[in-house]
Amino acid sequence: MITKENDNQWPLWEVFIQSKSGQPFKHAGSLHAPDGEMALLNARDVYTRRNEGTSIWVVPAKCITASTPEEVGAFFDPAFDKVYRHPTFYDVPEGVKYL
Amino acid sequence: MSTLSAGELEKRFQEKIDANLYIEPKDWMIDKYRHNLIRQISQHAHSEVVGMLPEGNWITRAPNLRRKAALLAKVQDEAGHGLYLYSAAETLGISREELLEQLHTGKAKYSNIFNYPTVTWADIGAIGWLVDGAAIINQVMLQRASYGPYARAMVRICREESFHQRQGFEIMLTLCRGTAEQKEMAQDSLNRWWWPSLMMFGPNDKDSPHSAEMAKWRVKRESNDELRQRFIDRVAPQADFLGIKIPDNHLKWDETKQHYHFGEINWDEFYNVVKGNGPCNRERLNARIKAHEEGKWVRDAAAAFINKRKSKAA
Numbered sequence: 501m502i503t504k505e506n507d508n509q510w511p512l513w514e515v516f517i518q519s520k521s522g523q524p525f526k527h528a529g530s531l532h533a534p535d536g537e538m539a540l541l542n543a544r545d546v547y548t549r550r551n552e553g554t555s556i557w558v559v560p561a562k563c564i565t566a567s568t569p570e571e572v573g574a575f576f577d578p579a580f581d582k583v584y585r586h587p588t589f590y591d592v593p594e595g596v597k598y599l
Numbered sequence: 600m601s602t603l604s605a606g607e608l609e610k611r612f613q614e615k616i617d618a619n620l621y622i623e624p625k626d627w628m629i630d631k632y633r634h635n636l637i638r639q640i641s642q643h644a645h646s647e648v649v650g651m652l653p654e655g656n657w658i659t660r661a662p663n664l665r666r667k668a669a670l671l672a673k674v675q676d677e678a679g680h681g682l683y684l685y686s687a688a689e690t691l692g693i694s695r696e697e698l699l700e701q702l703h704t705g706k707a708k709y710s711n712i713f714n715y716p717t718v719t720w721a722d723i724g725a726i727g728w729l730v731d732g733a734a735i736i737n738q739v740m741l742q743r744a745s746y747g748p749y750a751r752a753m754v755r756i757c758r759e760e761s762f763h764q765r766q767g768f769e770i771m772l773t774l775c776r777g778t779a780e781q782k783e784m785a786q787d788s789l790n791r792w793w794w795p796s797l798m799m800f801g802p803n804d805k806d807s808p809h810s811a812e813m814a815k816w817r818v819k820r821e822s823n824d825e826l827r828q829r830f831i832d833r834v835a836p837q838a839d840f841l842g843i844k845i846p847d848n849h850l851k852w853d854e855t856k857q858h859y860h861f862g863e864i865n866w867d868e869f870y871n872v873v874k875g876n877g878p879c880n881r882e883r884l885n886a887r888i889k890a891h892e893e894g895k896w897v898r899d900a901a902a903a904f905i906n907k908r909k910s911k912a913a
């Protein structure tokens with residue numbers, strides 16, 4: 501029968517993969533591992549079996565601070581009414597180039 | 600947002616789903632949604648893991664190196680699929696240990712199809728072609744399931760699955776173009792795997808208990824019968840190409856419906872296997888428990904290694 505051998509599960513790591521040099525790192529998934537080095541090895545075997553990456557980050561999941569979904573409206577509200585942050589807000593007279 | 604009433608939260612949850620948005624782990628969700636998803640995703644994960652057993656049976660006996668490398672790679676992929684799905688289930692608040700315990704104690708189910716034996720090499724062909732083929736149809740639908748981590752795992756899985764079905768079909772094709780005996784082996788394998796593959800899509804819509812809710816929550820976007828029909832429509836011409844016969848005398852193309860008509864599925868057999876009376880239920884579970892127990896030293900060694908390194912650093 502199964503005995504509960506390690507009640508304290510290994511920490512959870514979030515895996516980020518850079519697909520090509522120069523590209524941003526993108527979240528790929530997560531895994532459990534006892535430390536960062538083993539998390540890296542496991543991430544390589546689990547998430548890059550088909551050359552999906554040139555570089556991997558593993559981050560302890562507990563170290564991530566995330567915005568709260570329920571407050572999404574209020575949280576991102578400051579950007580809602582600032583149309584002047586976009587180039588389309590400005591008039592460019594016809595005939596003027598390179599603007 | 601604790602000020603919102605349960606009714607209001609529920610309303611917003613459903614609106615989000617109806618707007619084709621995704622639910623993420625920290626979002627508020629209906630308890631039953633969470634509960635059903637844990638059941639479905641973990642069943643799916645267990646199926647990937649147990650699914651390695653019937654195929655693993657043939658790795659050492661693959662007929663040549665090319666086939667062996669492909670089969671090894673496929674089985675390794677299935678282990679990865681299990682991991683993606685366990686990770687997705689864990690985001691709903693259940694631990695990996697609990698999930699494994701549910702599998703090992705028989706509390707959780709896995710796909711019925713893996714309770715059938717792989718008695719000839721042709722079965723490896725039939726599994727890739729039919730079993731992975733059926734799984735792909737289901738998984739393509741799930742790529743847009745409303746739960747973000749599940750949908751993302753499915754996108755990754757679907758990308759990896761595409762070679763699984765092809766290598767299976769290639770095995771079948773090689774056998775069908777081989778000697779009369781080899782072709783006979785392929786036919787025998789199709790005979791045994793056809794009906795269980797159709798059962799993979801689950802009971803008929805009218806007898807499917809969880810479907811309505813899961814459809815409303817955009818987890819199940821198409822019904823069991825629709826998916827099953829799509830599978831048959833795709834696979835029947837492939838069997839014709841192979842020159843082997845699907846073991847269903849009622850199977851025939853319906854010109855007006857633009858679908859294949861097919862015979863009645865033996866649901867008594869299905870429920871009998873679900874209840875644990877299939878040819879390999881006990882064997883699979885025991886093999887799974889044995890693998891877990893025999894892997895204990897690896898987990899222990901990794902833990903010991905880390906402790907040693909930590910104490911050195913201190």
Ligand SMILES: [Fe+2]
Nearest residue numbers: 647676677680
């Ligand atoms: Fe898979």
Ligand SMILES: [Fe+2]
Nearest residue numbers: 677731760763
């Ligand atoms: Fe597969």
